[in-house]
Amino acid sequence: MDSLINLLVAAVLAGTPLLFGTLGEILTEKSGNLNLGVEGIMFMGGVAGLAGAYYYERAAQDPSGLLALLIAIVCAFLCGAFGSLIYSVLTVTLRANQNVTGLALTIFGTGFANFFGEVMAGQSESGYAAVGDTVKAAFAGIHIPGLSDIPVAGRLLFSYNILVYLGVAAALALSWFLRRSRKGLSLRAVGESPQTADAAGINVTRYKYAATCVGGGICGIGGMYIVMVTCGGIWVHDCVGGKGWIAVALVIFAMWSPARALLGSLVFGALSIMRLYVPLGIPTQLYDTFPYVATVLVLVFVSLRRRRENQPPASLGVPYFREDR
Amino acid sequence: MSRRLLALLLAGLMVFALAGCQDQSGTQDGTGTPDTGNADQESAQQPSGETAGIAKEDLKVGFVHISDPSDKGYTYNQDLGTQEMVKALGLSEDQIINKFNVSEDESCETALRELVEAGCQLIFATSFGFEDYVLTVAAEYPDVQFCHATGTQAASSGLDNVHNYFAAIYEARYLAGIAAGLKTENNHLGYVGAHPFAEVISGFTAFYLGAKSVNPDVTMDVMYTGEWNDPTREAQVAQALIDRGCDVISQHCDSTAPATTAEQNGVWQVGYNADMIDAAPNASLISARIDWGIYVTYATECVLNGDPIPVDWCKGYADGAVYLSPLNTDIAAEGTQEAIDTAAQELVDGTRHVFEGPLTGVGEDFSGNEITLDIPEGEYYHESEEQSAPSFCYIIPGINIVE
Numbered sequence: 001m002d003s004l005i006n007l008l009v010a011a012v013l014a015g016t017p018l019l020f021g022t023l024g025e026i027l028t029e030k031s032g033n034l035n036l037g038v039e040g041i042m043f044m045g046g047v048a049g050l051a052g053a054y055y056y057e058r059a060a061q062d063p064s065g066l067l068a069l070l071i072a073i074v075c076a077f078l079c080g081a082f083g084s085l086i087y088s089v090l091t092v093t094l095r096a097n098q099n100v101t102g103l104a105l106t107i108f109g110t111g112f113a114n115f116f117g118e119v120m121a122g123q124s125e126s127g128y129a130a131v132g133d134t135v136k137a138a139f140a141g142i143h144i145p146g147l148s149d150i151p152v153a154g155r156l157l158f159s160y161n162i163l164v165y166l167g168v169a170a171a172l173a174l175s176w177f178l179r180r181s182r183k184g185l186s187l188r189a190v191g192e193s194p195q196t197a198d199a200a201g202i203n204v205t206r207y208k209y210a211a212t213c214v215g216g217g218i219c220g221i222g223g224m225y226i227v228m229v230t231c232g233g234i235w236v237h238d239c240v241g242g243k244g245w246i247a248v249a250l251v252i253f254a255m256w257s258p259a260r261a262l263l264g265s266l267v268f269g270a271l272s273i274m275r276l277y278v279p280l281g282i283p284t285q286l287y288d289t290f291p292y293v294a295t296v297l298v299l300v301f302v303s304l305r306r307r308r309e310n311q312p313p314a315s316l317g318v319p320y321f322r323e324d325r
Numbered sequence: 326m327s328r329r330l331l332a333l334l335l336a337g338l339m340v341f342a343l344a345g346c347q348d349q350s351g352t353q354d355g356t357g358t359p360d361t362g363n364a365d366q367e368s369a370q371q372p373s374g375e376t377a378g379i380a381k382e383d384l385k386v387g388f389v390h391i392s393d394p395s396d397k398g399y400t401y402n403q404d405l406g407t408q409e410m411v412k413a414l415g416l417s418e419d420q421i422i423n424k425f426n427v428s429e430d431e432s433c434e435t436a437l438r439e440l441v442e443a444g445c446q447l448i449f450a451t452s453f454g455f456e457d458y459v460l461t462v463a464a465e466y467p468d469v470q471f472c473h474a475t476g477t478q479a480a481s482s483g484l485d486n487v488h489n490y491f492a493a494i495y496e497a498r499y500l501a502g503i504a505a506g507l508k509t510e511n512n513h514l515g516y517v518g519a520h521p522f523a524e525v526i527s528g529f530t531a532f533y534l535g536a537k538s539v540n541p542d543v544t545m546d547v548m549y550t551g552e553w554n555d556p557t558r559e560a561q562v563a564q565a566l567i568d569r570g571c572d573v574i575s576q577h578c579d580s581t582a583p584a585t586t587a588e589q590n591g592v593w594q595v596g597y598n599a600d601m602i603d604a605a606p607n608a609s610l611i612s613a614r615i616d617w618g619i620y621v622t623y624a625t626e627c628v629l630n631g632d633p634i635p636v637d638w639c640k641g642y643a644d645g646a647v648y649l650s651p652l653n654t655d656i657a658a659e660g661t662q663e664a665i666d667t668a669a670q671e672l673v674d675g676t677r678h679v680f681e682g683p684l685t686g687v688g689e690d691f692s693g694n695e696i697t698l699d700i701p702e703g704e705y706y707h708e709s710e711e712q713s714a715p716s717f718c719y720i721i722p723g724i725n726i727v728e
Contacts, residue, residue: 006568014561118395126603127397140589226557232585234604236556237396276548276565279728284551
């Protein structure tokens with residue numbers, strides 16, 4: 001029982017950065033932009049979030065953990081949005097190839113983050129860009145007196161860091177936004193058929209920019225999670241290490257639904273740490289293939305059923321030329 | 326019609342071009358023969374006695390690294406050694422040519438050839454997977470000395486100009502294990518390993534034996550990440566070990582993630598390759614480190630003086646090739662420093678050995694057959710004495726590999 005709870009808790013923690021990356025990419029793709037730069041954007045958000053918290057902590061006389069947390073979230077969001085802004089300018093305004101731009105952004109973001117991370121580390125006396133105890137505590141698991149002490153449910157529901165709850169809230173909010181709000185429906189129209197949306201008076205360019213930049217910001221928070229929670233608030237070279245690509249795969253696994261992204265990131269998180277808790281005696285490499293095998297199975301299943309709501313946005317990856325109408 | 330003519334013309338041009346190529350390679354062969362003759366003469370001289378050596382200002386030293394110093398781990402440590410050598414020998418920076426971020430494939434061969442062409446007389450390759458490429462290139466350039474860290478094939482290759490080196494890190498790990506053995510409260514240690522290789526097994530066994538030397542009841546769980554450097558995986562493995570009840574975590578992997586994970590969970594950690602106290606001041610007790618500068622300086626001096634470089638080189642604590650980062654006295658158990666100092670003195674004197682009998686264990690050879698170890702009282706396993714790379718690959722009682 002204990003090991004099952006440990007497994008589930010570890011799965012949630014492993015799945016959260018994937019959840020942010022997936023939510024951001026779903027929002028982006030709903031506008032018809034296939035942004036393959038998630039990995040790079042997560043890197044940028046990660047280093048910016050750390051920089052925000054790190055420099056705030058050094059500058060403040062009496063640093064507050066909560067404020068450091070907020071600053072980290074805002075910095076990560078802005079830097080992720082900045083990365084996506086580069087992407088939007090290139091693909092929406094200049095109509096460059098989306099795949100190539102996304103790949104370039106991955107390379108750029110990785111270099112950007114490692115460069116600034118190492119500048120920060122190089123300037124500190126210890127050689128590490130590491131935050132102190134106050135900030136570390138803000139990113140640690142919460143403890144609500146009473147609730148967190150309930151035998152099983154307490155650990156399963158009320159023991160995570162604040163970012164986990166933020167991720168769940170973001171998934172629910174995004175799900176509501178895309179299904180129920182007027183702006184969300186307009187955004188989906190842009191992603192399905194920008195010509196039709198344009199004819200209906202929706203500003204396609206503005207929607208694409210906004211969705212891509214906000215989506216990038218959400219991805220950036222995922223990167224910040226890796227730096228601040230997984231790596232414990234310290235810059236580690238190449239820390240994102242491929243999570244952005246898994247997020248891109250998860251978008252397909254979740255079939256562009258934020259609610260299913262919740263389930264998907266939990267499953268991917270669980271599969272990624274399963275071998276540490278459920279030893280089956282099979283080679284490690286096999287375990288590592290599980291998330292991808294699951295993605296392939298979902299793809300096969302979805303293409304067999306061919307339900308319309310499970311399909312990618314129809315104009316995904318295609319630049320919109322108004323003059324082509 | 327004109328298109329067909331053009332095609333014919335192009336075909337003709339290609340034939341001539343091919344012929345030209347052949348001509349060129351022919352002349353290369355022609356000039357190549359006396360060259361190799363020359364080299365033969367020189368290599369024939371080498372074993373018989375000291376060659377003239379090289380003037381300090383003419384020396385060029387090349388390095389091939391798998392990463393770059395910004396990794397704050399393995400390559401960072403290697404590069405510290407290079408800087409130490411430059412300082413100790415009074416070389417100038419432009420006599421050192423570094424090839425960073427070279428992967429363990431053909432690009433290593435290219436990097437080695439570029440270093441030879443740039444005029445390096447001495448080349449260090451610092452990653453395990455470079456060995457095959459080092460052997461290939463070294464066979465073609467007998468005048469250039471090649472030193473390969475962590476490798477195993479220099480002696481068996483029959484090449485005079487290939488040398489293996491490593492440091493007896495197991496000694497430092499043994500001493501670091503003492504800090505863990507004294508600190509643990511439930512006698513349950515955890516170890517984040519990278520791969521099930523002899524280098525890793527030798528390391529964690531030494532760590533465990535160090536802990537056991539001061540705390541006979543201690544047991545240890547080992548889990549592998551499957552990567553040398555994957556911070557997320559390292560954090561997850563460390564968390565899994567802590568979930569299994571381990572209260573001191575050590576590691577053979579690059580990042581500080583095990584240290585920060587230990588800190589988040591209120592347990593302790595023993596590091597590798599870098600002083601991690603600043604990363605996790607409430608968890609990191611001490612770190613085992615390698616000083617690569619000792620060998621790099623020594624090998625470079627050999628080339629300068631024209632002395633032969635040993636085929637295998639491995640020095641340990643007594644020579645300063647491995648050492649411990651300062652103990653975190655705020656959290657270490659009382660008497661840790663004294664216990665480490667005593668053990669270190671005995672290692673230096675030779676009155677204590679890390680892999681001392683009675684010691685039994687079970688391992689696997691390269692073809693997957695089971696092999697056993699049985700060292701009687703009074704004897705010890707001669708780790709890294711015949712070849713520089715670690716060879717201890719036995720799992721001893723008390724260590725539990727979680728797979």
